[in-house]
Amino acid sequence: MKSFLISVTCFLTVILNYNIIGQNNTTLQPPVFSINGGIFNVPVSLSITSNSPDEKIYLTSDGSEPTTKSYKYNSPITLNKTTVVRAKSFLNDTTSSNTITNTYIINNPTDLPTVSITTNPPNLWDNDFGIYVLGDSAETANPNFGANFWQDWEKPIHIEMYEPDGTQAFSIDAGVKIFGGWSRAQPQKSLAVFARNTYGTGKIKYQIFPDLEIDKFESFILRNGGNDWSYTLFRDGLMHTLVRNKDIDMLAYRPAIVYLNGKYWGIHNIREKVNEHYLASHHNVNPDSLDLLEGNATVIQGSNSHYKALLDFISKKDMSQQLNYEFVKLRMDVDEFINYTIAEIYFGNTDWPSNNIKFWRPQKDDGKWRWILYDTDFGFGLFNQGATHNTLKFALEANGPSWPNPPWSTLLLRRLLLNEEFKTSFINRFADFSNTIFKAENVKKVIKRLKTGIEKEMPEHIERWGGDIDNWNANVAKLEKFADERIGYLSGFFKDQFKINSTLLVYLNLSDATAGKIKLNSLELNSFPWYGFYYKGNPVTLTAIAKPGYKFKEWNGIEGGNKETITLPTETAFSATAVFEADSDYTNKVVINEINYNPSAELDCEDWFELYNTDTIDADISGWIFKDEDDAHTFAFPANTIIKANDYLVVCRDTAKFSLAFPSVKNKLGDFNFGLNNGGEKIRLFDWNLGIIDSLTFDDNSPWPVEADGTGATLALIDPLSDNSVATNWMASLNYGTPGRKNDTGTSVDETDNNKPEKYFLSQNYPNPFNPTTTIKFTIPHVETGHAPSLQNVTLKIFDILGNEVAVLLNEKNPGGEYEVNFDGSNLSSGIYFYTLRAGSYIESKKMVLMK
Structure with a gap:
């Protein structure tokens, strides 16, 4: 048996064109490996067979495409260390098979997933077109603008991913580009991976992130840590992890080990790539019907006209007037914007808000703008004074420099804070997050978990790229110090900015821990007793939520607390207990x-x-x-x-x-x-x-x-x-059943007539705002009783902001179906109105704005 490794020098292959995308037209079946790639703790004995004895197999181990000048396979080979093997069958110089690539990770166990990238070496290292090198046009000053790694060049690769237990996640041909901003100048670079039909498949069909219920990806990033490359490697991942359960468009994080042409390339963070496919996966929208912008409304995809019109409205209208604010809420997802902004302010990200800002909306009549969190590396005190930085004042600066906080980048927040409802929500959201996800003990738990996740791998990563383990530990300790101090400083900044005298204690409990839960502002609390600190004079809202089989009775500790939802002025500290009782009328659903x-x-x-x-x-x-x-x-x-x-x-x-x-x-x-x-x-x-x-x-x-x-x-x-x-x-059932979806035999859940609605639904009126007419659409589900569909009492009424009924649009018995009702507000004054649909036990209301 020959040793494959001692012959590696024979495998260098001369390829005339290294930029060929995809594989050549072939007529032969590819060779078959006796063992597929994976993770092994012993040497691998590998046999490779061709489809016909007339075919010859040629191999390489440096990532290059095999040719008839490569190493000719004759007998089984032994792999003693990590090796990438590429094999191709040839009948003659012009007739060949596709190339098969397998990476064998040998005696290098890891708790992290492993990603192996294989490509013709000149695609990376050639001075004229290699994407990993300076080339001849690079500027000498950092970050070497003009270098090859600043070009938008994509090279063909084969990429494999293996889970820590050795299970192969995927193995496909794809494309790769260098990714990122100034971090491109680091020795270890970020890579963007693209699945395209040109290479053979347009999607990576695998759930790359275990906690993310997405199993198809067009692209993803192997990130070097960005500006945090020589510090902790997980700073950006930490910040995204902290807000992962909040309504913010953030990026999943998973550290991995990368091999490049069989060579250990260290820790990279697998991240989602911000593009139309990311938005489609997370929001079930059409990727071809989006407006995606960055910076000062620069178009990435779609158009910026809707956003510019919104910004013009916010700039010119009196935002203290509630009617104007209601119009804004129809155009942007205000709650998500608050979450996003509070997060950036807590992080202390000073490479924002003029930089690293992207926002988007679906191109629909009711499509609202949302903001995307990404590249937060400057956060947690990387390049500023850390926990003591007044990022709230920074985000509200009216005359800042061109970078990082010029006037246009702070305008939206400055103008919206003129509205009392927005200001109350903004302050409360900071308090909500301060008492939960940004609480020091929680942040430090996340830091510890992420540190532990890569700690075993750091010595080998440092050996490859330089650095010092003590320095790494010291930088992680700085993250923990930031967590300990940040809320204290930031709370003071909020009090100064909004002229708040003090904070006060809110203590909440349940009469029966099994009977329900409490919603406090944006928080749904499930563990009791619970306490937190809120700002004096800024009203908070409590909602008692009964579990099935129970009903709300009252609030103990609150005078007149007989309603599920109450708003309290928070002039003094208070304690409240939600009291529930058994619901004798409850029917299991x-x-x-x-x-x-x-x-x-x-x-x-x-x-x-x-x-x-x-x-x-x-x-x-x-x-x-x-x-x-x-x-x-x-x-x-x-x-x-x-x-x-x-x-x-x-x-x-x-x-x-x-x-x-x-x-x-x-x-x-x-x-x-x-x-x-x-x-x-x-x-x-x-x-x-x-x-x-x-x-x-x-x-x-x-x-x-x-x-x-x-x-x-x-x-x-x-x-x-x-x-x-x-x-x-x-x-x-037919076949193997229908787990998780409609039964394939049903009449109520799975109607034979697919056009029959199955759920109640009240649409947002359109247009909105309107003058003077608008259309309201709703659906009523079909419910079969005996041989005929049942009729339901349906009412559709209009109310003013004080709750006075101003119009009855519908009051009759209707079967299930889709309905459309027109409303004419000619006889009403401009203002905010509500329309309420009642059908059986279903009740829903929505807000609309009449602007004359």
Whole structure:
């Protein structure tokens, strides 16, 4: 057996054109490797076979494309260290196969995912067209503008990703560019990876970020840490992680190890790439119908006319007038803007707001502007005085320099703060975040977790790129110091800016921890007792939210506290307890809707069942219990388990096997550690007090559908509003069932007429603002009772801002369907109005603005 590694010098291949995108037209089948690439703790013995004995296989190990001048494969080879092997079959000099690339990571275990990039070496290092080098046109001063790595050049690559356990995530041909701003000048550079049809596939079909329910990517970034490259490597990732559960368009973060043509290239952070595909994945919008801007309304995609009109309105109108502010709220997502701005201010990002700012809207009548958080590397005191920096004043500077905070970049915040509602929300949002995600102990926990995530890898990374582990630890300690001090300083800046005398304590509790929760401003609180500090004179809003089976009774500690939602002036500290009581009128809305009790051998997904929430509001089933006939067989639903209105939840015996069988199903959880009886049995669903929610006994004999017993079909409830304890209300599904979506046999959830609406929905009126006419659209779901659709009492009424009824547009019994009603406000004065739709138990109101 020959050693492949000692012959590496023979593999250098001369390629005349290194910039060919994709592979040449071929007629041969590619060679077959005995072992695919991966992570190994022992040497690998590799055999490669061709499709025909007349074909010759040629190999390279330096990343170059094999030719007939490369190393000729004759017998198995031994790989003793990390190596990238590229192989190609040749019949003669003109007839060849596609190239197969595999990377073997040997004796280099890691807790991080591994990414291997392979390309012809000149694509990286050639002085004329290599993207990783200076070239002949580079300026000598940092960051070497004009260098090759500043050019918008894309080179073909093969890229593989492996999970820490060695599982291959994907292996595709793709393209790569150097990415970033001034960090391009660092020895280790950021890379942007692109999947394109030109290379063979237009999408990377893999869930790259485990916590992100997106499994298709057109591109992603391998980031070197940006300006934080020689400091901690995770500063930007930290800031995005802190706000990941807030309504902010932020970028997922996952550190990884990169190999470049088989050579260790150190830690890179896998990040989402900000483009139209990112927005489409996160917001289910059409990527070709977006306005995406940056900086001072510079167009990346679409148009800036809508934004410029909005900015002109904000600049010229009196923002203290509520009517004008209501108009603004129709054009921009004000809540998201507040979240985004508070985050940047807390971070102390001084490479903002004129730089690193992007914002977007879907090109729809009701499309609103949202802001995207990215490149926050200057935050957490990288290049300024740290926790003591008054970033609030900085973000409100009316006469700042051209960088980083010129007047145009602070105008939006300055003008909106003239409105009392916006100012109250802005101050409260800072307090909300200060008491939760930006609380020092929480921030330091995240810092510790991210530090631990790459700590084992840092020595090898430092050996490759230089630095010092003690210096790295010292820089991480600076992040922790910032976390300890930041809120104290920033709270003082808020008090000074808004002339607030002091903070005061808010203490909240529940009469029964299982009965509900409390919403405080933007926070949904689930753990009690809870306390936080808020600003004197800035009103706060409390909402008591009862769990199913309970109802709100009163607020203890608050005079006149008999309404679920109350707004308090916060002139003094206060303590309030939300009191709930059992709701005797409660009817369960969550039902067992599909059962897979005996999966077929062809699809090894293990047992699972599906719950469906028939209600028009979300169902919190945290703490609920599922059991079969054996009381010892118990599955408890974890905290924060929510089934959205008219939505599904799949509960799996083995989520790993289920995910392999149904990779697109995201609304799932598990594992329950017992099986469902193949011969039928009783299954039960209880609430947190062991009150029965749903119960049925299924069987594998008629009248229960026998096709569900081992053939692949499931038991599927025909109508989720029917009695699921009756066998004739079930049918066998087609194929392998429909976990997480409508049953393929139903009449109420899955109508044969796809045009029948299934949910209540009240649209925003259009146009809005209007003068004097506007259109209101709504849908009523079809509900079958017997042989005819039922009629529902439907009212649509208009109210003024004081709650006075000013018009009745509809008051009649209607079947399910889509409706459109015109409203003429000719006889009304300009102002804010509300329209309210009532249909059965469904009630929803929306705001509209009449501007004459």
